[in-house]
Amino acid sequence: MEQIKSAPVIAIEHVTKSYGEEESLAVDDVSFSIQKNEVFGLLGPNGAGKTTTISMLCGLFNPTHGTVLINGEDLRTNLAVIKHDLGVVPQDIALYPTLTGRENLEFYGTMYGVEKAELKKRINEWLEKLEMTRSADKRVESYSGGMKRRINLIAGILHNPKILFLDEPTVGVDVQSRKAIMQHLSELNASGMTIIYTSHHLEEAEKFCSDVAIIDHGKIIVRGNPSALIKEHEGCSNLEDVFLKITNTAMRD
Amino acid sequence: MKKEMLLLVRDRIGLGILFVMPMVLIFVMTLIQDAAFRTLNEQGIPIVFVNADQDTLGNRIEQGLRNTEMCSFHNEIDGEPATAENVGEAVKEGKFLIGIIIPEGATEAVENNVMGLVTESLGMESDSTNEGGTAEIKLIIDPVASKSFVTSMTSQLREFISTMTTRIMFETFNEQIADLIPDGTEVQKGDYNNEQVISYSQQYASELTGEVAPNAVQHNVPAWTIFSMFFIVIPLVSSVLKEKQEGSVFRFHTIPASYLLQVSAKLIVYVIVCMIQFVLMLSIGLVFLPMLGLPVLNLGNSYLAIGIVALACSFAATGYGILVGTLAATQQQGAVLGSLSILVFSAIGGIWVPAYIMPEIMRTISELSPLHWALDGFYALFLRGEGIVEVFPHVMKLFVFFIACVGLTSVVNRYRRN
Numbered sequence: 001m002e003q004i005k006s007a008p009v010i011a012i013e014h015v016t017k018s019y020g021e022e023e024s025l026a027v028d029d030v031s032f033s034i035q036k037n038e039v040f041g042l043l044g045p046n047g048a049g050k051t052t053t054i055s056m057l058c059g060l061f062n063p064t065h066g067t068v069l070i071n072g073e074d075l076r077t078n079l080a081v082i083k084h085d086l087g088v089v090p091q092d093i094a095l096y097p098t099l100t101g102r103e104n105l106e107f108y109g110t111m112y113g114v115e116k117a118e119l120k121k122r123i124n125e126w127l128e129k130l131e132m133t134r135s136a137d138k139r140v141e142s143y144s145g146g147m148k149r150r151i152n153l154i155a156g157i158l159h160n161p162k163i164l165f166l167d168e169p170t171v172g173v174d175v176q177s178r179k180a181i182m183q184h185l186s187e188l189n190a191s192g193m194t195i196i197y198t199s200h201h202l203e204e205a206e207k208f209c210s211d212v213a214i215i216d217h218g219k220i221i222v223r224g225n226p227s228a229l230i231k232e233h234e235g236c237s238n239l240e241d242v243f244l245k246i247t248n249t250a251m252r253d
Numbered sequence: 254m255k256k257e258m259l260l261l262v263r264d265r266i267g268l269g270i271l272f273v274m275p276m277v278l279i280f281v282m283t284l285i286q287d288a289a290f291r292t293l294n295e296q297g298i299p300i301v302f303v304n305a306d307q308d309t310l311g312n313r314i315e316q317g318l319r320n321t322e323m324c325s326f327h328n329e330i331d332g333e334p335a336t337a338e339n340v341g342e343a344v345k346e347g348k349f350l351i352g353i354i355i356p357e358g359a360t361e362a363v364e365n366n367v368m369g370l371v372t373e374s375l376g377m378e379s380d381s382t383n384e385g386g387t388a389e390i391k392l393i394i395d396p397v398a399s400k401s402f403v404t405s406m407t408s409q410l411r412e413f414i415s416t417m418t419t420r421i422m423f424e425t426f427n428e429q430i431a432d433l434i435p436d437g438t439e440v441q442k443g444d445y446n447n448e449q450v451i452s453y454s455q456q457y458a459s460e461l462t463g464e465v466a467p468n469a470v471q472h473n474v475p476a477w478t479i480f481s482m483f484f485i486v487i488p489l490v491s492s493v494l495k496e497k498q499e500g501s502v503f504r505f506h507t508i509p510a511s512y513l514l515q516v517s518a519k520l521i522v523y524v525i526v527c528m529i530q531f532v533l534m535l536s537i538g539l540v541f542l543p544m545l546g547l548p549v550l551n552l553g554n555s556y557l558a559i560g561i562v563a564l565a566c567s568f569a570a571t572g573y574g575i576l577v578g579t580l581a582a583t584q585q586q587g588a589v590l591g592s593l594s595i596l597v598f599s600a601i602g603g604i605w606v607p608a609y610i611m612p613e614i615m616r617t618i619s620e621l622s623p624l625h626w627a628l629d630g631f632y633a634l635f636l637r638g639e640g641i642v643e644v645f646p647h648v649m650k651l652f653v654f655f656i657a658c659v660g661l662t663s664v665v666n667r668y669r670r671n
Contacts, residue, residue, distance in 0.1 A: 058507045061670040083509035092500030098263040099256065107256040111508045111515070139263075155504070 007072060008033035009163055009194050010040075010057060015066030017052050017218075026052040027063070028218035034211075039185075039195045041209035041226075043202065043239075045247050049218040050198040051091065051167060057196065058088050058165050070163065084113075087161030091168040091198075093148045094155070097141035101132060101151045104140060105158060112159035119158065126154040129184055146177030153181055157188065164188065166197045170204065182208060206230075206239040216247045257522035260492065267488045271526055272533060275481030279537050282477050283547065286469040297325040298406060301349040303335045304328070306388075308360035313417045318353075323409065337391075344393045351406060352393035359388035363418055367425040390414055470548045474538035475631035476604045479624050481534065482527045482566055483595050486574040489523050490587035493578025506670075512663055520571050520659075527567030553634040558641040562630040565651035569623045572658035579662045598622045626650040 010033060017027040027049045034040045044050050056063050057070075059079045068075040070082045095104045102123060109119040127133045130150040140148060153169060166185070170178040182204065189195050199205050205212060206226045213223040222229060222242075229242050236242045261267065302318060304311040319326045328335050330343045340352040392410060394403050496502050505515050538550030552559060577594070581587035599605060601615065602622030611619060619625045630647035633639040 055503075060503065060506045080509060080511075083507060086507060088504060088507040090500050090503045092503065094500030094504045096256065096260060096501065097499070099259055103256065103259060108504065108508075111505075111510055113509065 008069075009036045009038075009071055010034040010196070011067075011069040012053075012057070013067045013069075015053075015056065015063045015068060017049075017056060017061075018064045025218050027056070029066070030215070030218070030220050031066075032213055032220060032223060034194060034196065036194055037189065037192055038211055039189050039197060039209045041205040041212035042196065042198045042215060043205055043212055043243060044198075044215040048216045048247075050215055052218075053215065054165050054167050054196065054198060058086050059083060084159075085162040087156045087159065087164040089153050089156035089164070089166045089169050091171065093140075093152050095140045095148060095151055098139055100137050100139055101143070101147075102127070102136040104151060105136075105154055108155040109158040114159050122158050122160075123154070126158070130154065130180060144174075145172045146174050149173045150177060150181065153184075161193065163194045163196065166195060166199075168199055169197070170199065170201060178204070202240040202243055203238070212239070214243060214246055221246050254518040254522055257492075257518050261522060261526065264488075267491070270488055271485065272530060275477070275484065275530055276533060276537060278481060279474060279477045279534055280541070283469050283473040283538075283542055284545065286473055297321075297323055298351060299327065299349045300324040301327045301330060301335050301340055301343055301352045303337055303340055303352070303354040305337060305357040306355045306359040307357075310360040310363060310417060310421055311355040313420070314353075314355060314414055317413060317417065321413075324351075341393050344395050347395060347397065350395050351410070352391075353410070354391040354393070356388050356390065359390065360421065362388040363421050364425045367422050368429055371426060371429040470538050470542055470550050471635060474534060474542075474550050475635055476628055478531060478534035479566060479627045479631065480595075480599050480604050482530055482563075482627075483570045483573070483598065483624055484592075485523055485527055485530070485570050486577055486591040486595055487588065489519070489571065489574030490578040490581060490591045491584060492519065493575060494581060494584050494587050497578075498584075512666060513659070516575055516659070516662070520568075520575065523571040523574065524564070524567045527570055528563060531563045531567070551635060553636075553638045555634060555640040558634055558639075558644050559631075561641065561648055562627065562634065562644055562651075565630075565648040565655075566623075566627040568655040569627070569651040569658075572655035573623070576658040576662050576665075579665050595624075598624045601625070603628055623651060623654045626654075 012033070013031050015027055015030045016025060018025050030049075030053065042050050042053060055061060056068060057075075059075055059082065062076055071085065073082055075082055095101075096107075099107070105123045105126075106119065109123065110116075114122065123136075124133070127136050130153070132147065132150055132154075135143065135147060140151065143151070149169065149172070153166075156166075157164060164185075169185070170181055173181065185195060185197075186208070197205070197209060209226060211224065212226055212229070213220050215221065224232070226239050230236050230238060233242045233245055236245060261271075300318065302315060304315050306312075315326075315328075318324060327349065330339055330348065333339070335343070335352075337354050337356075340354060343349055344352045392407055394407070496505070508515070535550065535552070539552075543549045574591070577591045578587060581590050599622075601619045602608070602624035603611075603619055604624055608616055608619040608625060626647045630644040630651075633644050633647070637643075
């Protein structure tokens with residue numbers, strides 16, 4: 001029986017992004033869609049166009065050409081409304097080092113418009129889940145890399161977004177912290193959250209993502225379920241093999 | 254706002270820059286300028302005097318200079334009598350600021366001129382000894398002295414010497430007339446006093462009831478307060494750039510709150526900081542500088558107007574800081590752009606040198622400086638004793654500048670998004 005797909009939560013059509021000169025295209029005529037409740041991995045070597053694509057999807061800047069639709073709404077014209085549904089966990093630790101973890105979370109939760117009592121409850125819950133309660137009232141500057149990543153993640157999900165963008169959420173994180181982060185992201189996805197995720201950890205992406213796209217030189221080269229992609233590419237036993245086969249082994253800047 | 258407050262309170266170096274440094278600046282600048290002002294007034298300008306005339310004119314000028322507080326009188330150089338030959342060298346070496354030489358026969362030249370005039374006027378035969386002559390009084394000036402100072406001093410000296418010369422001329426004339434009365438009638442010799450005919454009075458064009466004498470406190474406190482308030486640009490730029498570099502800006506752009514709401518917390522906190530700075534600086538002029546023997550800062554007639562100008566100045570400084578922080582890509586760029594632009598704004602705005610002594614073109618340019626608008630506003634209140642109505646144009650300019658800065662910041666952000 002043919003599966004009936006609902007309207008995609010994200011649809012990008014012929015999106016191009018150039019910085020300055022037309023020749024230097026960071027994203028080159030990219031089109032794809034993401035279904036609700038999907039964990040979509042956008043993978044690619046350094047400078048491939050992952051962060052630029054994610055940035056356009058979360059409304060940080062407009063595409064030079066093409067359209068981005070979130071829940072059927074044009075991002076360019078309805079950004080203010082769409083933003084309520086988006087959560088972002090940037091690659092950089094976007095926290096104030098001289099504030100405590102809790103103060104950072106209170107600030108970002110307030111900026112997202114979460115009501116004070118509800119915000120306090122959610123902060124405590126998430127701190128507990130990610131084992132940060134004891135350190136919550138210490139300054140972020142005193143945290144380890146893993147602790148900062150955990151607070152960085154909580155700051156992006158406090159307002160219960162429908163779509164969560166994760167840009168390298170586990171980079172520089174120890175195994176324990178990574179396991180905890182991925183476990184809770186899986187739980188969020190199970191609760192109905194659509195996740196768009198970029199990473200260099202291909203093993204992690206293989207396990208976590210329901211669908212991946214490999215981008216290189218600003219173009220989507222391949223798209224599909226990780227297991228299916230491994231099967232499709234002869235001689236590949238995991239996603240990393242597929243990745244190297246497609247993007248070549250030459251090192252990137 | 255809580256976040257901005259916490260960030261500020263926990264940045265001790267930033268707090269030092271915001272509060273301690275400006276207070277130190279006001280102390281130092283006011284004390285230096287007051288000390289310089291007092292040195293000249295209390296000790297007088299060092300003058301070396303050569304009286305080669307040794308007669309009425311030379312003696313009277315010497316007496317006058319000895320008695321005036323305007324100068325410290327010297328007629329010796331390193332223990333040796335000052336002469337027409339060694340005065341130039343002593344001034345050149347910086348031992349004195351001005352040298353005055355009254356030439357030999359100066360009194361005689363004045364008297365002969367008057368006698369010659371009298372005999373000529375009465376059609377009498379001129380005595381060969383009454384032939385007029387000239388005497389050149391020399392002023393030798395240290396080239397290190399500033400031109401405006403030299404002009405001021407030499408004009409006062411010239412006026413003083415001219416008064417002495419006129420007095421001698423009058424007395425000589427008086428004596429000549431008395432001697433020429435044929436019937437030997439006793440003639441009362443009058444006493445010359447030009448002050449009886451024309452007198453001068455001066456007052457400051459100010460609404461203030463008490464006398465507001467221009468002094469180092471009255472001029473420096475508002476000027477350096479404005480300068481310091483605008484220097485809030487440096488920590489503000491640093492704060493904006495930190496958010497950019499630490500990735501917070503990335504999050505801000507994805508938050509469903511308007512840009513104005515996002516920057517408003519920062520604006521409000523820094524405006525409050527500016528106002529606290531303002532109160533602290535004024536307290537220096539009102540409390541601390543008088544403890545060191547300086548005059549008390551006179552705040553004029555309208556505290557409300559002072560508050561409004563200070564608020565407008567705070568908004569202008571904060572808006573400018575947000576703009577510079579947005580335009581700059583790195584901390585270094587922000588620091589250089591912020592500090593240099595404030596220095597330029599302050600220089601053309603009359604903080605360092607009063608705008609009224611600038612060349613015409615610079616006076617026109619100074620009208621473009623927000624520091625000038627603020628300074629004009631405070632001078633109107635503190636020195637002229639004016640009120641809200643008079644400072645309204647300055648306040649409006651400052652608020653328009655603030656709106657322009659925030660508007661431009663928004664445009665720059667929108668442009669970058671595209």
